[in-house]
Amino acid sequence: MIFGTDGWRGLLDSEVNKANIGKVAQAFSTYLKTKSGSSPNLKVVVGYDGRRSSKDFAILFSRILSGNSITAFLADKISTTPAVSFYVKENNLDAGVMITASHNPPEYNGIKFKDNYAGPFFTEETLKIEELIGQDLVQANDDKVYQVDVRNNYYLQLERIINFQIIKEAGLNILIDSMGGSGQQVIETILRKYEINSKTIFKIAEHDFSGRLAEPIEKNLAPLKDELLKGDYSIGIATDGDADRVGIMLENGEWLSAQETILLLADFLINKKKITGNLVKTSSVTDKLKQFFENEERQVFDVQVGFKYICEKMISEDIAFGCEESGGYGYKGHMPERDGILSGLLFIEMLARSGYTRISEYVNQKRKEFGNIYYSRIDFPYHETNRLEILPNIVSKNNHDFNEFNLVEKSEFTSSRGIINGVKFRFQGYTRWLLIRSSETEPMFRIYAEGDSESDVEKLLSLGKTLIGKN
Missing domain, CATH: 3.30.310.50 (Alpha-D-phosphohexomutase, C-terminal domain)
Structure with a gap:
C-alpha cells in the first residue's frame, strides 16, 4: 500500500476495499493520537464523493476514528473536497479526510488527507501514516460520530470573496459542467441565490461520471462544448470529480489552456482584486508568470509538481496565488488548498468586471497583452x-x-x-x-x-x- 502526493488511491475491490480502508483508518488514528500526545479531544471531518462505495467507506472510517476515541464529523451528503477542507479550517479541527479518487477513472477510489491548516498533508506526515499500516484494528463504534453539513459555512466564505452583485449587474449567462462529480449544483445554487442566469449539465453525482473521465481537460469536455454552441452563454466552467480543479471553456467552444487560465487569474487577482503577496507555481507552469508578474515587490516561486509543495509555500510565505498545470489553484485569504468552485467563480467575476459579456472577447484582449504561449x-x-x-x-x-x-x-x-x-x-x-x-x-x-x-x-x-x- 503505497501513498502518493495527496494520500492513497487504488482500484476498487482489489485494492480499495473495506479491509484496506480499515487499515488506513487505524493507521491514521494512531498517527493523530501520537502526534497530539494522546489528546482526548481530537476532531476530524470525513467527507465523500459520489463514487461507488465512497459513502460506505466514509462511514467505516468515521466509526474506526470513533473507536479510537476521536470525534468524527461525518458529512451528511456527497461533498466537495474544498468544502471538507474549509470545514477543517472553520472549526479548528485536527484533520480532514475525503474519500475520493478525484479525477481518476471510476474503477478507482481512495483517500485524501487534510491537515489542521486545511491543506494536503506534507510528505513526511503522509509517510508516517504509511509506516503505521497493518496495526490491529480497534473495535469500531458510533459513539463519537456526528453527521454534519459541511457546505453552509463554505458557501458563506465564497460570498465573502466573490462580488456577486457585479456578476448580477453584468447580465451573464453561465454554463457549468460538473462532470457527474461531487460539484453537482454548487456553483449554480450560489449564482441563483443572486438571480444570476446559469445552467448545470451532468449535475448528479454518478458512480461512473456518465461514461467520462471527470478531469476537466479539453478531450473530456465535448458535452460542454456542444451545449455552449447550442445556447447563448457567456462562459463554460467545468469542475473535476471532487471539485478541487477547474477547466475553462470559451463560449465559442474553444478550450482555454491551464497556462492561459493561470495568467488570467494572476492578472485579475493582482491588478483588479488588488491582492498583495508573492506567487507560487509548480515547475511545469509557464514562465510568463515570472515575465509579467515578478518584480522588486513580488517573487514568483518555482516548486516541484504536486499541490502539497504549493501548500508548503502558502503556509510559510505571503502568497497571493498558487497554481499548478493540472487546474488546481489556491488563494490568499481562503486556505492553502485547491478550490475548483472558487476558481470558477473568480473567472465569472473576472468576466463581469471586464465589461464584456462573452469570455472570448476578454481573452482575445488579454492575448494581445500577454502574447502567445x-x-x-x-x-x-x-x-x-x-x-x-x-x-x-x-x-x-x-x-x-x-x-x-x-x-x-x-x-x-x-x-x-x-x-x-x-x-x-x-x-x-x-x-x-x-x-x-x-x-x-x-x-x-x-x-x-x-x-x-x-x-x-x-x-x-x-x-x-x-x-x-x-x-
Whole structure:
C-alpha cells in the first residue's frame, strides 16, 4: 500500500476495499493520537464523493476514528473536497479526510488527507501514516460520530470573496459542467441565490461520471462544448470529480489552456482584486508568470509538481496565488488548498468586471497583452529497469549538448523517498525551459517544454527524449 502526493488511491475491490480502508483508518488514528500526545479531544471531518462505495467507506472510517476515541464529523451528503477542507479550517479541527479518487477513472477510489491548516498533508506526515499500516484494528463504534453539513459555512466564505452583485449587474449567462462529480449544483445554487442566469449539465453525482473521465481537460469536455454552441452563454466552467480543479471553456467552444487560465487569474487577482503577496507555481507552469508578474515587490516561486509543495509555500510565505498545470489553484485569504468552485467563480467575476459579456472577447484582449504561449508536454511509457537511474545520471552530468539553447540554470527535484524524480533546465530567453519527470509508481516519463516559438518547443521536447535515450 503505497501513498502518493495527496494520500492513497487504488482500484476498487482489489485494492480499495473495506479491509484496506480499515487499515488506513487505524493507521491514521494512531498517527493523530501520537502526534497530539494522546489528546482526548481530537476532531476530524470525513467527507465523500459520489463514487461507488465512497459513502460506505466514509462511514467505516468515521466509526474506526470513533473507536479510537476521536470525534468524527461525518458529512451528511456527497461533498466537495474544498468544502471538507474549509470545514477543517472553520472549526479548528485536527484533520480532514475525503474519500475520493478525484479525477481518476471510476474503477478507482481512495483517500485524501487534510491537515489542521486545511491543506494536503506534507510528505513526511503522509509517510508516517504509511509506516503505521497493518496495526490491529480497534473495535469500531458510533459513539463519537456526528453527521454534519459541511457546505453552509463554505458557501458563506465564497460570498465573502466573490462580488456577486457585479456578476448580477453584468447580465451573464453561465454554463457549468460538473462532470457527474461531487460539484453537482454548487456553483449554480450560489449564482441563483443572486438571480444570476446559469445552467448545470451532468449535475448528479454518478458512480461512473456518465461514461467520462471527470478531469476537466479539453478531450473530456465535448458535452460542454456542444451545449455552449447550442445556447447563448457567456462562459463554460467545468469542475473535476471532487471539485478541487477547474477547466475553462470559451463560449465559442474553444478550450482555454491551464497556462492561459493561470495568467488570467494572476492578472485579475493582482491588478483588479488588488491582492498583495508573492506567487507560487509548480515547475511545469509557464514562465510568463515570472515575465509579467515578478518584480522588486513580488517573487514568483518555482516548486516541484504536486499541490502539497504549493501548500508548503502558502503556509510559510505571503502568497497571493498558487497554481499548478493540472487546474488546481489556491488563494490568499481562503486556505492553502485547491478550490475548483472558487476558481470558477473568480473567472465569472473576472468576466463581469471586464465589461464584456462573452469570455472570448476578454481573452482575445488579454492575448494581445500577454502574447502567445508556446508550451507542450509528452508522456510516454518506459519499461526498462534503469528508469529510476536516468534522472540522477542526467543531474550528475554537466556537459550536455543543448545545441542553440544556452543553459542558464539546472535544478533537480527529489521525491519523498529521496529519489530524484525531476530535473529542469532553464535557457537564455524569457520562457525557454525543459522539464523531465519520472514516476516512482508507474513506468512513465513526462517531458514538458516552453519556448519563444513552436519550433523552440519541438526542439526542446526532442532534446528531452534524447537525454533519456528515447530518440
